[in-house]
Amino acid sequence: MDKHCAEATSDWMAKKPVCVLRDHPNMTSKGVKVELRKCGVKPSKMQVFRAKNKAPAKIEGTHAESYSKIPRYAELLRNNNxxxxxxxxxxxxxxxxxxxxxxxxxxxxxxxxxxxxxxxxxxxxxxxxxxxxxxxxxxxxxxxxxxxxxxxxxxxxxxxxxxxxxxxxxxxxxxxxxxxxxxxxxxxxxxxxxxxxxxxxxxxxxxxxxxxxxxxxxxxKAQFLDILAVSIGRQLKVMM
Known part of the structure; x- marks a missing residue:
């Protein structure tokens, strides 16, 4: 059976290993590939790479989503103290x-x-x-x-x-x-x-x-590099 599927994009693949990556965030690309094979697809190296990079965003959220939560964070700081x-x-x-x-x-x-x-x-x-x-x-x-x-x-x-x-x-x-x-x-x-x-x-x-x-x-050093070089040269001559 041919397990190469054009509809299995990296975005779709990133959703599959989320549960495993949440417990094992340091999983290697080989581990992600094994998890994707369980779903019946045979991903390429680039698809595994992209899916592995996109999966943390599914778990932790994106930076844009984090910025939208700043007002709530400030409210919690003021309410608790x-x-x-x-x-x-x-x-x-x-x-x-x-x-x-x-x-x-x-x-x-x-x-x-x-x-x-x-x-x-x-x-x-x-x-x-x-x-x-x-x-x-x-x-x-x-x-x-x-x-x-x-x-x-x-x-x-x-x-x-x-x-x-x-x-x-x-x-x-x-x-x-x-x-x-x-x-x-x-x-x-x-x-x-x-x-x-x-x-x-x-x-x-x-x-x-x-x-x-x-x-x-x-x-x-940045502004008086020539003077510094001359000074170091003189010190070396004295030492010699």
Missing amino acids: PNNICKIHYDRPNLLVEPKFLRIFISIRAQKLGFVEGCRPVIGFDGCFFKGPSGGVLLTAVALDANNSIFSIVFAVTKCENKETWRWFFYYFQEFFGPFDNNIPLTFMSDRQKGLNLAYEEIFPDATGRHCCRHICSNF
């Missing part, structure tokens, strides 16, 4: 257009208490890119606890990293410090990139600024 901060911004030019997610800022009450009771008033800020299909940037603020371990304070998800988004970030970061003593001497550490230091200097003019040594070294 009224002191949590969760601010969502949407891009909606007019009422005739469906709102599009723009950015979100989140601070958990336990993070506030942990920072006040067990962390130094030295806060580092940075952003990193998401590698998923939707893109975006994760903005974070962290501190050091009594064990010199990184302690997360607040985080936000935005479309990009620039002065405007950092200014928006620090605007709500003020609300994070609202209940605290304003006399706490704050020290902010940053990489001075994409308007970060300009943004917090506007919102927190009394904070002391510090800069990441690794970024200073990297910027020095």
